[in-house]
Amino acid sequence: MSTYDDQSAVTVLGLGPMGRALAGAFLDAGVATTVWNRTPGRDGDLVARGARSAATAAEAVAAAPLTVVCVVNYDASDAILRQDEVTDALKARTVVNLTADTPDRARDTADWAAAHGIRYLDGAIMTPAPSIGTPEAVFILSGPKDLYDRTLPVLSGLGGTHTHLGEDIGRAAAYDIALLDIFWTAMAGYAHALAVARAEGVTARELAPFAQGIGAILPPLFAEFAGDTDDGTYSGEINPITSAVSSMAHIVHTAESHGIDASLMRVVEGQARRVVAEGHGTDGYLRVTELLTRHAH
Secondary structure, eight states: OOSSOSTTEEEEEOOSHHHHHHHHHHHHTTOEEEEEOSSTTSOHHHHHTTOEEOSSHHHHHTTOSEEEEOOSSHHHHHHHHTSHHHHHHHTTSEEEEOOOOOHHHHHHHHHHHHHTTOEEEEEEEOSOGGGTTSTTOEEEEESOHHHHHHHHHHHGGGOSEEEEOOSOTTHHHHHHHHHHHHHHHHHHHHHHHHHHHHHTTOOHHHHHHHHHHHHHHHHHHHHHHHHHHHHTOOOOSSSOHHHHHHHHHHHHHHHHHTTOOOHHHHHHHHHHHHHIIIIITTSOGGGHHHHHHHTOO
8 A cells, every 4th residue: 555545646766956856846736745766865855845755666656656757768767667676566556757768768668567567658858957846847748648637637736838749658759859859959059150150259158149049030930841841842932952051061161161070060061962962952951851751761
């Protein structure tokens, strides 16, 4: 029998910055919260706020009908959940795994959970730890809809918006990977831009307001070009890919004239030139999506 046998109890496994934020938000929402972390000593302030500290992961998951996992990756979550005593304690309980990893790993874990009588949802957190417990937090989840509906009243204690993306358990991870692809590719571009700017005597602070302006251009383009991509039209009316190739070449030349590695932009330029060579020079840049998808399998 669980220590908390009502549906407003939760266990949080993993007390890194995000796990601590999750546990704190549950406590603030009045949810009876048990916490456990592989490295002891990170739960003192949470215990002071009312959390129960479990000595073992098995004891932790036995304390509530719902366990939320947030650790560094699925190697770490598997190492915790697939211990025999933890697996036994989880039978007939629910796990919501908010650990970031790949869609294949999410599906594999769901298969493991089903084989052991464990209810399972996979999810991702799309906002930083300080957002947890506020309206700005964003959670995406996938898996059985009825399980999502039963779990949502407790998860709502984390604040923000919660979106069920479908029954395919890997779907939340697929969104997460795609969105992080945008983020880290953009950050790599920004780092490269700052290096080029510095080489030309422009400081990061001087460039930042204009960089923010470039960033502000993107959201409406994302929405517009999504339709182009789904429909396969790839309109180049705003900016044909031939024009894009020209500006990419200028970036490569300027960077390399200062000895700055331009290999990332060379890859991007090379993909665009291949699209032009295939006869799509009047199309928009996202015609590259077709080139990339062609080699996906």
